[in-house]
Amino acid sequence: MDSRARSKRATLRGLGAAALSCALAQCAPSKDPGCLANPSLQCVPPPACRSLEYRCDARRSRARVFRMTRPETRPRGLDALASVGDWVLQNDQVTAVIDDVAPALPLSASTAQRVQHNRATHSHHLAPSGGTLIDLAPNGGEDHLNQVYQITGIVPRDAVHYTSIETREEGETAVLIARGFLDVSTGGDREVRVVTRYEMRPCDPGVRVRTELHNGGRIAWSSYLSDAWFFGDRSQTAFVQGRGLGFRHPQLDLVDLDASLVRAPYLAASSHTGSDTSYATFLCDDPLFHSVVDPTIAAIGLPRTYVAPGDGLVFERMIVAASGSGVGGAISHAMEARRQLFGEPVVTVRGTVELPRGLGDERVASVVFYEPSASGGDEPEAITPWAETVPDASGAYSVMLPAGRSFRAQWWRLGRPFGAPQSFSTPATDAATLELPVQRPTVPGRIRAQITITGEGSPGREAELILVPVNEADRDAVSGSVYGYFSAERCAPYLGPTHGGSPGCNRVLLRNTAPLEFVAPVGTYWAYAQGGPERTIARTMVTVREGETAEVALSIAQLRVFPSTAISADFHVHGGRSFDTSFPDNDRVLSFLVNDVAVIAATDHDVTTSYGDALTALNARARVFVQPGVEMTPLIPSQRIPGASLPRTIGHFNAWPIPYDPSHPRNGAPWDELAQPGELFDLLRPIIDSGAGARRERFGVVQLNHPYAGSKIGRDEGYFRTIRWNPTQPLPAEYSPSNPPSFLLLSPGGSNGQRNVDFDTIEVMQGTDLLENLRHQQGWFGLLNAGHLRAGTADSDTHSLAVEPMGYPRNLVLGMSRTTYDPFNFNALVREGRMVGTNGPYVEATLAPDGDFGATTYGPSVRAPRSVNVANARLRVVVRAAPWVPVEEIRIIVNGRVARSITEGISRPTDPFGVDGIDRFTGDVSLADLGVTRDAWIVVEAGLRMPLTRDSDNDGLLDRADYDGDGVANEERPPAPRDGDTRFHGNAVVPGMWPWGFCNPIIVNVNGGAWEAPNQ
Amino acid sequence: MNRHAPYALAITLFGADAALAQATPAQEQLAPTVVAAGPCARPRSAPRAPIELSLGAAGVPSLADFGSTPSACGYSGFSVGGRMGLLIATSAFYGAIDAEAALSGTVRIDEDSWVTLAIDAVRYRTVINASVVTAPIDLGATTLTVHHALATDADAQVTLFLRALLPTELGNRFVARIGLEPGFSFVFSPHRRWSLHGGVSLPVTAAISAAGTSFTFTPRATFDAAWLPVDPFEALLGVEARVGFDGFEFLAPRLALRAHLTKTAYIDLAAMLPLLGVERSLARASLNFGMRW
Known part of the structure; x- marks a missing residue:
């Protein structure tokens, strides 16, 4: 071998040695890999946070x-x-x-x-x-x-x-x-x-x-x-x-x-x-x-x-x-953990705040600790917050902060900072304790409120107090939030966390006639008392001053707006078990009583609730009937919809009753992911109908909720939105995998399964957004026109005291009262659509097939087409409403189109706070005058005059309205009304409320034989 | 091994006529001088070589030249180039791109043996997992390959090779990847403008951590046809097939265009498109400049 060859071989040996060294170095990972190299991961991972140790009385502590x-x-x-x-x-x-x-x-x-x-x-x-x-x-x-x-x-x-x-x-x-x-x-x-x-x-x-x-x-x-x-x-x-x-x-x-x-x-x-x-x-x-x-x-x-x-x-x-x-x-x-893990010196900062009463409540006093900006400023975007705490009932607080730094303590009350921030520096020594000077803030203003209920027939003595700034200009000065969270909900005055218990936002629940005292921002307010749409409202002006207690005493009266044979029900109610609210059970049940809603479908997201303990605690079992249920809320996008780039969820569906059983996952509610609606119905029916036994085939109700609700973080909340159905277009007659609206006709669980359209009811009114509710109504009308006769409901979808007030809107189920309540028959009436949906006005529609209202007459029902003689048949309309609920227009809708709009002859109460003027309209009209010439369905609605609306983006859905009356439909929300406007009082009671009531359809069979839907 | 023994293999691979036709004269062409004028040499072009493109191994698209078929022809030289791979799965909201600056050097030890050191000197990788995107730049893998010509005649040569994957990758946290790839390659050149290249190798990788080792084994084979229609341009068309623990991994048509700038210098552009199988890469391409002598 010549020297050149030897040199090459030496080079190779060097390269090999270098490679081996590199290999060995790489094989020494920086962390314990645990089971990472075992593809099955069947080994036991090493302990977590090994260098972290907490100490306590080890004799008592055992894991x-x-x-x-x-x-x-x-x-x-x-x-x-x-x-x-x-x-x-x-x-x-x-x-x-x-x-x-x-x-x-x-x-x-x-x-x-x-x-x-x-x-x-x-x-x-x-x-x-x-x-x-x-x-x-x-x-x-x-x-x-x-x-x-x-x-x-x-x-x-x-x-x-x-x-x-x-x-x-x-x-x-x-x-x-x-x-x-x-x-x-x-x-x-x-x-x-x-x-x-x-x-x-x-x-x-x-x-x-x-x-x-x-x-x-x-x-x-x-x-x-x-x-x-x-x-x-x-x-x-x-x-x-x-x-x-x-x-x-x-x-x-x-x-x-x-x-x-x-x-x-x-x-x-x-x-x-x-x-x-x-x-x-x-x-x-x-x-x-x-x-x-x-x-x-x-x-x-x-x-x-x-x-x-x-x-x-x-x-x-x-x-x-x-x-x-x-x-x-x-x-x-x-x-404490970071002190051990990373050697960060930490000190304990203690202090006391002195106030005569109310401590231990975030509403009264809490404190945020932060480092000021480099320039010493307090701009929120430049400071460095470290902690927040609430003093206990004795006023004491304690929090750990890093050692050797300069901090400020900013006190908060009623959702707003108050007083100047207090500067201090923490000792440089680890584990030291810093005692802050005693805080003696000004004593907040308070209100002591009492509401009495007069008149006969009041089922209880519960009511709600609502504060509204007298001057709109004061709103910003008295609004608040949870440190900036929920500020969009604009609670003014801010009385407490928006989604917590009472007092919350600008509302307080009062029980019985005992006065209730609570803190409130300094200011002058209208104090409204309300107890649901079947009571009057009252108001008084109150001025809150620092350190003083203002008195509010109001009285409201029971009215008789709804028939004695109707029972108020809300089929969409959330409480603290829902993942999106922390509203306590007792306050939730109290809200049922305040608003006089007798039947509740407890529909928390993906978990069943009974409110049993709260009903007992408030002695409300004879006044409120809770059907435990669930709002099926799929959260995992899994459904491929043609034309959609991302997988979708299928929106929300309510189902009740579901036996409340805390031994089962989700308290008995089924798991609702990775399924189409029909597959969910297949799961649900055996559960919700299990109570029927031999008495009936059906017991429960499945409801399509807010069908055109939008989406949140990519999760659709309305099924019609998921399947991109333009309700101005007729539903397809047959299922086609490339045509999403036709998915309604699919039985995803097989030929014996439920179709996606096989829900019992559809939520037509939900909360207060008029345009949103008009879109839901478009979907309902589209279903009816296609021959899918489903009952329409009106639900609050309430999550808290303020944002979606309980019972606005609600359903009046006809043919039942508290004393005759029976869940089997009640649900049958609901499925049949013997209901009026309303946030105030009561609308009664009665069909006299032969024109004789002294003979056989019919009310709403989606299950029973009524044979009529068009030449003689007449429709009677009766509208009632509490004096504070404005009614300006009655609309008779035939097959989805307004066949008659009535604005004349509607009485208007002179005193919105009075008890007179409940009866607003009684009149009848012939079906011939309504243009009924063939089989049809008729819905009657009443309330505020419906603004001009339009579809601005050509998706078939109404999305703009002429709220300001300029003749151009270009607003998404109505402007806040001024005192004296028709909507002012109602808007104070239910923010955003657009008074509106509707009856379920009366199905008229003109042609004889089987009823034919308009689009069939 | 007797260096004449692989003739049986040559018959199998190239066809009996071609192999047998050359068998007797080849007895006299085994001298080094003949090798220089044999299947690997061309008057005005760099030595013959297959499409030197790889889809790596163990799910890593580039491990220097690990998992590629080397030239059956011995040479000394170097190459500098870039490689790029692409995987797009729109419906799964997934995309991956890798790009490497690759260096390779080969030293002939004697007339039958040569050694290659290859490294992904700069490696850029990006994975788009919906909106979770990472794009590390680091040092890639290194390989060391020993080649030994096993049998040669006037038109064909069979070469054994043994390649070691060295764990110079810097992007891994818990594992060091090593590997070994025994195989053979061949060249058959019945005409100065035509040649056939192929090879079979048995790459084994081991991902080693303190907690254990996991292995992959991805036997693979390539076959390329090269045509030199007019100097200095050469076109290659071929196919690669690979199997693994997951079953059939891919069948990839591949092609290359090579320009022989001088007798020793060349530029080549190559691409492969994995089809069938479980491999999800859409395409892989390389651009190399090299000199071989």
């Missing part, structure tokens, strides 16, 4: 993990979801619940598979499976957590689907391990495997979590491995430490995620209800997480990371809980 066997062990609190079969981690500090797992449901599942899966699955909300954190409560406290689950991106297939759970006890540590993969039901990669270890040690104030992700698939992923916190809009408000953050968050932009991402050390959240719990989360191996935070959902996780096939991720964090109002309790846990 354990067990499977729930009795519903009584569910944590307290309206958001608690634990059911038999779920998994509990518990020590002497907290209780955490992980929901059980079940095999994945294929998208093409048969009805039998769906029924079987529904029995097995414990899944909740947005997560495609169990294995998620659904409850976390301090022992003795309440659960306010909706759900924390794992995601790797923003589309459904990026969510983790767990399929197995195992438990271990490792010494004093209780461990639960959930294993799974990306959600295959929505297109996720089964080879991207995920294992999450939940663990709890003695003294831990929460649960430690370690998630390992292994990309065993064929392609690389961009992964944003995170915990998704489902806040659901209004159940909790999130606080993120950071410059310009706190309770302020960049708007979530799912397309441009960068614009929403922030790096922060911890997130905290609380619900702002009386018995509150705060939560916090932080990473254990990185001082900062990457987060996007939105009122609906937040993601707290690792940076977005390229994960090559074969590689993986490890995500370690802790989720803690603390009792008490404000987020300070949980933040203190997070600060």
Whole structure:
């Protein structure tokens, strides 16, 4: 071998040695990889947050993990979801619940598979499976957590689907391990495997979590491995430490995620209800997480990371809980953890606030701690909030803050900052305590209110007080919000958190005749008393001054607007168990009583409720009949709709009654994901009709809710919107896979299954938005014209005191009263459409087939076409309304078109606060004059004059109205009325209210034989 | 192994007529001087080579030249180039692009043996997972390949190769990927303007972490036909097939255009389009400048 050859071989040997060194260096990863190299991930991941240690009385504290066997062990609190079969981690500090797992449901599942899966699955909300954190409560406290689950991106297939759970006890540590993969039901990669270890040690104030992700698939992923916190809009408000953050968050932009991402050390959240719990989360191996935070959902996780096939991720964090109002309790846990994990010196800041009464309530006093801007300013976008807390009933507060920094404490009251911020510096020494000077703020103004109810026949003594600024210019000065959250709801004056209990927003519930005292912003207000549309309203002017208590005494009278043989019902009611409100049960039941709604379909999102304890506590069982139900709220976009670029959800459907059973997942409500409506109906019918027994075939009711509601974070809320049905176009006669509106005719569960159109009722009025309700009405009329005769309902969809007031609108179910109430017959009347829907006016339509109202007459019914002799048949219309409810126009609608508009002869009460002038109109008209010449349906409605409307974007849906009377329909919402306007008082009682009532259709058979729909 | 033994394989691969027709004269063409004038050499072009494009292995589209069929012809030289891969799945809201600046150098050790070192010196990858996007730039993999010509005659040569994948990738957090790829390649050139190239290899990769190792095994084969219609331009058309633990991975038509700038320098542009199988990549392409002598 010559020297050249030797040289080459030496070069090769050098290269080989270098490569081997490199290989060995690469094989030493920076983190413990746990199970990442085991493609099946069957090993046990190492402990999470190993260097973190909480201390307590170790003799008393023991961590354990067990499977729930009795519903009584569910944590307290309206958001608690634990059911038999779920998994509990518990020590002497907290209780955490992980929901059980079940095999994945294929998208093409048969009805039998769906029924079987529904029995097995414990899944909740947005997560495609169990294995998620659904409850976390301090022992003795309440659960306010909706759900924390794992995601790797923003589309459904990026969510983790767990399929197995195992438990271990490792010494004093209780461990639960959930294993799974990306959600295959929505297109996720089964080879991207995920294992999450939940663990709890003695003294831990929460649960430690370690998630390992292994990309065993064929392609690389961009992964944003995170915990998704489902806040659901209004159940909790999130606080993120950071410059310009706190309770302020960049708007979530799912397309441009960068614009929403922030790096922060911890997130905290609380619900702002009386018995509150705060939560916090932080990473254990990185001082900062990457987060996007939105009122609906937040993601707290690792940076977005390229994960090559074969590689993986490890995500370690802790989720803690603390009792008490404000987020300070949980933040203190997070600060203590960061002291241990990252060596950050932390001090305790204590103080006391002195007020004569009312402390322990966020409405009266709370405090936000922040670092001022670099220039010493207090601009919200430049300061760095660190914590918020609410002094306890004694006025004491305590919070942990970093050592050696300059802070300011800003006090808040009634949703607004008050007083100058107080500057202080924390000691530089770790674990020091700083005692802040005693705060003696000015004493807030108060109102002592009492409302009496006069007149005969009042079922109770409950009423509502509503405050409205006398001068519109004062609105900004007295409005407030939860540190900026919900400011769009413009509560003025702000009396309390919008979605919490009473007082909330600008409203207060009063029970019996006892006076109630509450704090209110300084100002001059109209104080309105209201008790539903069958009572008068009253008002008085009240001036609130600092340190003084103003008296309000009002009296309202019971009226007789509705027939004695009608019963008020609201089929769309949410309470604190819904993921998007924290409204307490007692106040919810009190709102039924105040507004005199006798029958309630309790339709919380994806969970069943009975309000049983609250009904008993308020002695209301004889006055309010609750049919437990559910609002089926699919949240996982799974339906491919031709023409839609993204998978869709199918909107919302109510169903009742559903036996309330806390031992079952979701209290007995079925799981509603990955299904078309007909498949949901197939699941629902056996449940809601189970009470019928041998008496009847049908018992329950399935309702299509707000069919043209929009979408939120890509989730459709109205089915007609999902299938892009232009209601001005006739429905197709047959199903076609390429024609979405024809999906209504499909039986997705097979030929024996329900069709997507086989709901019983359709929500025509929902809340107060007139144009939205006109769109719903367009859909209803389209169905009727196509021969799908469904009853129309009017529901409040109430979530709180203020935004969607209870019972506005409501249904008057004809042929029943409180004393004759029977749920079987009641639901039969509902399905038949023997109803009037109204937010004030009562509309009675009676058909005399032969023109003789002394003989046989008929009211509304979608089940029974009435044979008529057109030449003689007449329709009688009677309209009544409380004096404060304006009625200007009556419209008789035949086959969807206004055949007669009546504006003359309608009486108008002279005193809106009086008791006279209830009867507004009585008259009759011949069917011939209405242009009825063939089979038809007739609906009568009455209320304010309907503004000119138009469809501005040619989708067939009305979206603009001429609210300002300039002859051009270009407004989306009516302007706020001024005092003296027709709408002023009604708008004070129900913001945005457009008085409107309608009767269900009278179906007239002119031709004899089978009834033919107009578009048939 | 007896260096004449692969004639049986040559018969199988090239057809009996061609192999047998050359068998006897080839007895005299095994001297080094004949190799220089044999199937690998052309008067005014760089040595013959197949389409040197790879879809990597173990789900990683580029691991230097791991998973590619090397030239059966020995040479010394280097190449500088760029590669790019594309995967778009619109309905799944997924897209991936990778691009590498690749360096390769080959040193002939003797007349029958040569060694190649290849590296993805700069690697850019981006994955679009809906709106979750990552785009790391880092150092890619390195390979070291030892080639040994097993049998040669006037028109054909069969070469064994053994390639090692070295874990120089910097983008992984928990794993180091190594691999070994034994295989053979061949060239058959019945005419100065025509040649056929092919090869079979058995790549094995191991993803190693402290917790364990996971393996992939993706046997693959290529076959390319090259035509030099007019100097300096050469067109190649071929196909690659690969199987793996997931079953049939892909069948990929591929093509290349090569310009032989001088007797030693060339530029080539190559592309492959995986079809069928479980592979999701849409296309892969490369542009290389090299010199071989």
